Amino acid sequence: MCGRYQLTMPADAVRRLFAVAVEVEPFPPRYNIAPTQPVHVVREGPKGRELALMRWGLLPSWVKDPTNFPLLINARAETAADKPAFRNALRRRRVLLPATGFYEWAREGSGKGARKVPMLFTADGPLALAGLAETWQGPNGEEVDTVAILTGEARGLAATVHTRMPLTVPAEAFARWLDPANDDAIEALGWTARVDHAMRPVSERLGNARLEGAGLMAADDRPEPAAPSPEEKQPTLL
Template sequence: MCGRFALTASPAQVRALFRYEEQPNFPPRTNVSPTEPIAIVTDERGRRAFKLVRWGFIPTWVKDTREFPLLINARCETLADKPAFRNAVRRRRCLVPADGFYEWRREGEGKTARKQPYLIRRRDGQPMALAGLWETYVSPDGGEIDTALIVTTQANGLVAAVHDRMPVIIEPEQFDLWLDCAGEDPRMAAALMRPCPDEILEMEACDPRLPRPERPAARPAPARKTAAASSAAPAQGSLF
């Protein structure tokens, strides 16, 4: 799975890679965590768009979010079959900008055992694009909130040393194919949901005292997000 990731590239670097029109200004974040606001890139009628959403996917049919599990990842093997993801994989695929993602491995035995974090990133030093799905959840009383998750696949040889799953990584030349949902046929995009080659990535052990998640200062939500949205999920805050 992918439960933490980093995005420390500058806004200019991220915009140059993903080629969206917006010009958001956001700070570097070394430990992005579930329920926090994350950046995603979508396709809107042939134009790439930057969005800020909650990391924790909520399907449209959920009635009581308090009884629904937090969905930060989805296995690519079951996207087309599970009701929670069936519509989103056809119509609302997205890219999640990141510098790298973290996985933990248990090292040692007994009382001396510890969980050692590892940062997995691109060997060329460029930001990466994690495959994602997004959804606009509308609560029973009309509040709206945009949510997203990261799609995972089996680990490649490098990542398998610490975990059996990893995010699906989309290469720049594949961005359009992954984001194009106009035909609503996910079969072409499904071919991209596979482990990336080992040589693309590198892995480095991190300080076990991984920095605590940065929680960006909150600001008022956009006008279309009503107060009722607060009952559906934690406040999003802002990256910028």
């Protein structure tokens, strides 16, 4: 799955990379983007590509009560074309989520001493995560733009930590991916990719979604086990 990611590049760089047609308001670097938070999304608008804020957690338009609906932060690429929650969005409302890396938690040790350490996955440059968007309208006419990230079977280093990984869209496929006129869902899935990543540990404090900042990128100190004192060593039996 993809349950956390980061976007640390400046707004102007995002605008240039994704050829956003309108001015983009500056925003701070974000190192700990979590579900239900507002996230930056590139979509096709009436005047060209635009950068919008959407809630991370897709709500299909037909949902009556969002409090009784599961939080859909990811959509499995293998089944998205058939699932009622995702199939229309995959055909007509595909978006891109700018990112500079994503996280998965690796298990270290076993038993009571086991730890889950967040690992940061990055590529040679920024990532364009493949997303699906829906606008949910409430009973009082309120509208909420929502988004989910497409995932596929993990490969490479990502597969050593988790079975799933976010899918990306290469720059040469941005136009096709964002164009709602291209409504063949299966063909659209063929424009996604799995990029090779580098992997490194970061602070376990990343697990707290309320925390933010570059300080989360420093791996926690892991003291080496102390060598046993002479009194603690077991005698050698001859």
